[in-house]
Amino acid sequence: MKRFFLASFALITFAACTNNKPQPIEIKGNIQNLETAYALVMSKGITDTVKIEADGNFSFNTEISTPQYFTLRAGRIRHTFFMTPGNISIISLNVGNLEEVPKFTGDNSEYNVIIRQANQVFTSLTQNFAALYNLPKDEFLAKLDSAKSEVQKLIPIAEKKDKQFAKMEMARADYKVKELLYNYPKYNALINKVEYVSNPSDHSFMAEVDFNNIDHISINEYTSLVFSHLQNEYWTIISNDSNKGISEFEQNLIFFDLVDSLVSDPTLRDLYKYNQTKETIVWSSIEVAENIGNHFLGIATFSPYKESIEYTLAKRMLLAPGKIAPDFTLECIDGETYSLNDFKGKLVYIDFWATWCSPCRKEIPYLAKLKEAYKNKPIVFVAISLDDNKEAWVKMVTEDKLGGYQLYAQKAWQSDAAQQYQISGVPTFVLIDAEGKIIQYPASRPSEEETPLLFDKHLKLM
Numbered sequence: 001m002k003r004f005f006l007a008s009f010a011l012i013t014f015a016a017c018t019n020n021k022p023q024p025i026e027i028k029g030n031i032q033n034l035e036t037a038y039a040l041v042m043s044k045g046i047t048d049t050v051k052i053e054a055d056g057n058f059s060f061n062t063e064i065s066t067p068q069y070f071t072l073r074a075g076r077i078r079h080t081f082f083m084t085p086g087n088i089s090i091i092s093l094n095v096g097n098l099e100e101v102p103k104f105t106g107d108n109s110e111y112n113v114i115i116r117q118a119n120q121v122f123t124s125l126t127q128n129f130a131a132l133y134n135l136p137k138d139e140f141l142a143k144l145d146s147a148k149s150e151v152q153k154l155i156p157i158a159e160k161k162d163k164q165f166a167k168m169e170m171a172r173a174d175y176k177v178k179e180l181l182y183n184y185p186k187y188n189a190l191i192n193k194v195e196y197v198s199n200p201s202d203h204s205f206m207a208e209v210d211f212n213n214i215d216h217i218s219i220n221e222y223t224s225l226v227f228s229h230l231q232n233e234y235w236t237i238i239s240n241d242s243n244k245g246i247s248e249f250e251q252n253l254i255f256f257d258l259v260d261s262l263v264s265d266p267t268l269r270d271l272y273k274y275n276q277t278k279e280t281i282v283w284s285s286i287e288v289a290e291n292i293g294n295h296f297l298g299i300a301t302f303s304p305y306k307e308s309i310e311y312t313l314a315k316r317m318l319l320a321p322g323k324i325a326p327d328f329t330l331e332c333i334d335g336e337t338y339s340l341n342d343f344k345g346k347l348v349y350i351d352f353w354a355t356w357c358s359p360c361r362k363e364i365p366y367l368a369k370l371k372e373a374y375k376n377k378p379i380v381f382v383a384i385s386l387d388d389n390k391e392a393w394v395k396m397v398t399e400d401k402l403g404g405y406q407l408y409a410q411k412a413w414q415s416d417a418a419q420q421y422q423i424s425g426v427p428t429f430v431l432i433d434a435e436g437k438i439i440q441y442p443a444s445r446p447s448e449e450e451t452p453l454l455f456d457k458h459l460k461l462m
Contacts (some may be wrong), residue, residue, distance in 0.1 A: 020065050027059075030092050040074075048060065087108055175221035178225055234255045237254055247288075320438065351429055352427060370452065381403070384417055
């Protein structure tokens with residue numbers, strides 16, 4: 001009897017180990033009318049680029065050992081998949097017709113339909129963003145409760161077959177509600193044009209959130225919520241008088257220390273530090289980007305995050321001072337076509353912007369003053385619009401009589417200009433020297449005091 005028990009225990013143990021071994025999964029299908037030749041698949045903070053064939057077919061393959069969410073992004077369309085080891089999920093999608101419902105087939109297709117319906121509930125809730133966040137708090141909470149209840153009614157359909165999916169999808173809905181609630185105090189103050197004063201009670205519900213739930217690492221709503229909280233706590237710390245004047249690199253180290261104090265799981269620790277490092281590399285100076293990137297590489301343990309930062313840092317260094325600025329050829333508001341080479345021999349101050357961007361519009365008066373102050377100097381001002389709506393761009397440039405070279409980037413964010421200059425947000429400014437080399441990226445904004453000083457310094461060097 002004892003021998004039988006030991007043998008049975010060994011078989012059970014072997015089976016458990018085998019079940020935890022990574023198994024292949026595949027997300028594939030057909031995407032029609034996508035303007036780019038690629039789509040993105042995201043999970044656990046890592047983004048993979050997937051080639052779209054000429055006929056619209058695509059296939060993404062990887063291995064997983066536990067159930068996991070993946071998000072497919074095709075242009076501005078996103079769909080989330082629930083995948084278990086060994087799954088093949090299939091989607092047919094027409095991004096040119098938003099009224100056409102995507103078709104899910106293959107494994108877990110019924111779950112993926114539920115996920116889409118759940119996402120639509122929250123999309124409808126937040127569609128009128130200003131009206132939602134302008135509600136009194138009790139009405140706002142009632143809206144959240146109603147949306148959560150609506151989503152919960154969808155989930156039991158799958159509960160008998162797969163309790164794991166039901167459990168994770170219930171958690172995903174709860175995190176989404178908390179994420180919306182987290183932003184209420186700040187957005188409500190912003191919409192009502194009153195000063196936002198942080199109050200610890202505003203986010204007291206975060207005590208209910210387990211910051212070390214590694215089973216939920218693929219739930220974007222979970223990691224986004226925790227990261228937002230970490231950043232909020234971080235900004236509170238560095239706003240203290242005792243931390244004023246410290247370098248940006250030191251500020252990032254404070255964020256890393258905060259993560260270590262609140263998160264004990266090593267992979268989740270790496271994820272939040274990875275998110276912060278990636279943001280810093282994209283938005284900060286080359287020096288800060290290089291320093292914090294190399295620091296992260298020295299302390300991180302999860303290899304996919306390290307590999308991603310290595311790639312991001314190497315890509316960022318392509319726009320380091322002294323590097324040849326990427327050329328572009330774009331149509332101007334006057335119908336002429338200009339390339340960067342047309343401006344050789346002069347400083348070039350580029351403004352990547354969009355008409356819908358409030359911070360972009362705030363810079364326009366300051367930009368106009370710079371254009372006037374430097375109108376007889378060898379410097380040109382080039383604005384590159386990333387508007388999807390060309391008519392809106394033409395209307396604003398014409399009616400507001402915006403000067404300088406007003407260029408339009410067809411395909412907006414997916415244009416060659418936006419991709420080569422690694423534009424992640426607007427406004428983004430770039431200063432290029434007379435030989436076509438990067439001076440500063442991102443450059444200071446027109447409203448910043450250092451901008452004319454930067455111009456004067458490099459004009460004297462010409």
